Amino acid sequence: MARRRQAVTIRHVAEDAGVSLQTVSRVINKEPNVRPAMKERVQASIDRLGYVPSIAAQRMSGSRSYLILAINDREKTIAEWRGRSGTDWVDQMLLGGMLTCDEHGYRMMVELVDTHSDHVERELSATIAALQPDGVILTPPHSENPLITGLLAKRHIPFARIGSLDPGPGIRLTMDDEHSAAMATEKLVSLGHRRIGFIAGPDDYSLSGWRVTGWRAAMEFAGLPTDGLCEKGDFGFETGLEAANKLLDLEDRPTAIIASSDQMTLAVLEAARDRNLKVPQDLSVISFDNTPVVRFTDPPLTAVDQPIAETISRAVELLIMAPKSPLPLEPINVQGQLIERGSIGPAPGANDA
């Protein structure tokens, strides 16, 4: 390959504007101590020459890399891509992350990391050494992996933990899971449902617990029982089906079910079909995620939207600002909305068959 050199460097700009490299550097980095007149002259040269700083060189000289790294679970992400499940988590991350990075002259890179591997640390160290990101976004279950958070903290790399409230370093952002679950539950209560089942996510996601808490609190507030009405899955279809079957096989079966992911809700729909239960006439269903698939099921799913794009956008913003303003210590809550579609209705007047 031809040894590619930078077409136009800071040196060219300096010569063109008749100033020192440093002054150009100051203008690029919007540093103070440059007279407006000079600044303008330099900027004019930059524009005319079409100069753009090389991020490699910037990074080399010890400044920022203008790179934000978003880390996702390797196995899960690949499985979703391969299965073409329609989960658009990564897309929404990119939507929120890339656009916000753009605004600040940053770039976002996505990395897949295997949490369960015993060499997470080495893997992550390698990535950090190679890329030198200015900030890292951790998504569950990485957000609560002490090997990862510890490494980042030790390296003094600002990072955000999505879906984690654990004390410790890093910005914590949640999508207000407890409140969302309560909201969904209240909605069903207001429709007259009294037996509302809940399918929780796996324990290694903190938000699984928060959602259960929200559901339970809303149920108790309404004076309704929760015993035996909570099953658990791993967010996937298979386990969702098992959980749904258990709930629907209860003697006094629920007239409504909230499931902690779209895939598990798909399973609820299937379980209902198997029993000739009509949704929403015989069974109301509310989902979590609001991925594209919810509009295509029969009936379309009422779902708690996860504001992924906005959450990542907030995270990016805080990470970029980190050098200037310290990271907030308090968790940040980006609230989700309940998007109503056809899968919920009034509780059936009669009891179950």
Add this chain to the structure above:
Amino acid sequence: MARRRQAVTIRHVAEDAGVSLQTVSRVINKEPNVRPAMKERVQASIDRLGYVPSIAAQRMSGSRSYLILAINDREKTIAEWRGRSGTDWVDQMLLGGMLTCDEHGYRMMVELVDTHSDHVERELSATIAALQPDGVILTPPHSENPLITGLLAKRHIPFARIGSLDPGPGIRLTMDDEHSAAMATEKLVSLGHRRIGFIAGPDDYSLSGWRVTGWRAAMEFAGLPTDGLCEKGDFGFETGLEAANKLLDLEDRPTAIIASSDQMTLAVLEAARDRNLKVPQDLSVISFDNTPVVRFTDPPLTAVDQPIAETISRAVELLIMAPKSPLPLEPINVQGQLIERGSIGPAPGANDA
């Protein structure tokens, strides 16, 4: 921000192994002229110290950046993300691209570029100057934008053009659109259909034309007419609906329709529903793309799968090899498959109402 330095550099490795920087560099880059014994010693130090080269430094000293850039249409991509349409084009690109990059120690970055803007060149130049990618993947409609291909060629940056057969620089890769369309058509013909409509994509995508060609050829081969049976959309739902309506309003309306995207096929389904046409009893439907949504429609869609992941993977591989082995001049065809689902059936015995 704390001035972050590389934790362990090539210098540490050199000292640890008792050799010169150069030798370490040679080992890293798998260059010849290193005795196996020495190589092993150095590699041992690398492993022990957990050394990873800084890509910034590598890039700086004029070698590779280990970066492949994948460029997508800005407006379209953002619209799809925002609309949560379930299009997983970007995900499939990442699936194929990231994993293949990984294997070779490369990284893939996704960029959104606005083709229709009049400053594409400046925008792209800036990105290239900042990132210095070793290879670029162009997706339609960028693949055929001479401003872009010209710039890349001038800069001697290896690039791949997905979905383009135009002569000129860059590797050309297609998903064999003509053949796929013919295959879909033949399938319908074999089911007894004689009036098979086609909804083409927009003209600024070459592959739109190839698909029409494939359909027309198969129809002619079967001795069937095509007049008035080809409408056009922009891959989106709205225009798909218009096209579907036109076809279904024909006096001698088609008993089968092939549409050039899943979104347009969704529109065909809706148009059929509006007319109380049952799919597949009254109307058979075949789609292009095979995005996640096709499994959730009623009935699920028979679709031509676009092997995006594999195509991007091939492109990445060739791009990475570019310095060693010259880019192939001939186009590369990655063949798609027809995935059969419930939306096709035998042609109705009687004519239309």
Add this chain to the structure above:
DNA sequence: CTGAAAGCGCTAACAC
């Protein structure tokens, strides 16, 4: 086969 020197483009630290 191995090593020493020079420099990539930029910014930090310091002088003026």
Add this chain to the structure above:
DNA sequence: GTGTTAGCGCTTTCAG
């Protein structure tokens, strides 16, 4: 306010 100097970590010459 502005310029000068000295690297950052690596690879590329070019010597041995």
